[in-house]
Amino acid sequence: MSQCHSTAVIALQAAIIGYDTDRTPTSLHELKRAVAGARAAGVNVSAVLAATVTVLCTEEELRRIADAA
Numbered sequence: 848m849s850q851c852h853s854t855a856v857i858a859l860q861a862a863i864i865g866y867d868t869d870r871t872p873t874s875l876h877e878l879k880r881a882v883a884g885a886r887a888a889g890v891n892v893s894a895v896l897a898a899t900v901t902v903l904c905t906e907e908e909l910r911r912i913a914d915a916a
Contacts, residue, residue, distance in 0.1 A: 849888075851888050852889060852890060854888075855881075855884050855885040855887075855888035855890050856890055856895055858881045858884060858885070859881045859884075859885040859890065859892065859895050859896075859899075860895060860899050862874075862877050862878040862880070862881035863878065863881075863895075863896060863899045863900070863903075864899070864903065865878070867903055
């Protein structure tokens with residue numbers, strides 16, 4: 848994994864956590880910017896999102912999300 852790729856993954860994870868913590872227009876903008884940067888670096892954004900959400904959510908929350916889908 849290149850340094851650029853690693854940095855983009857870390858920035859994306861931080862933005863996901865930031866948006867989960869503080870759902871404001873500013874944090875959404877930061878998340879969108881991190882997604883764009885990650886895509887430009889060749890990061891699989893959906894895989895990072897899935898892994899990060901899995902870590903953030905409890906089993907009960909994951910079941911609720913799966914049931915709602």
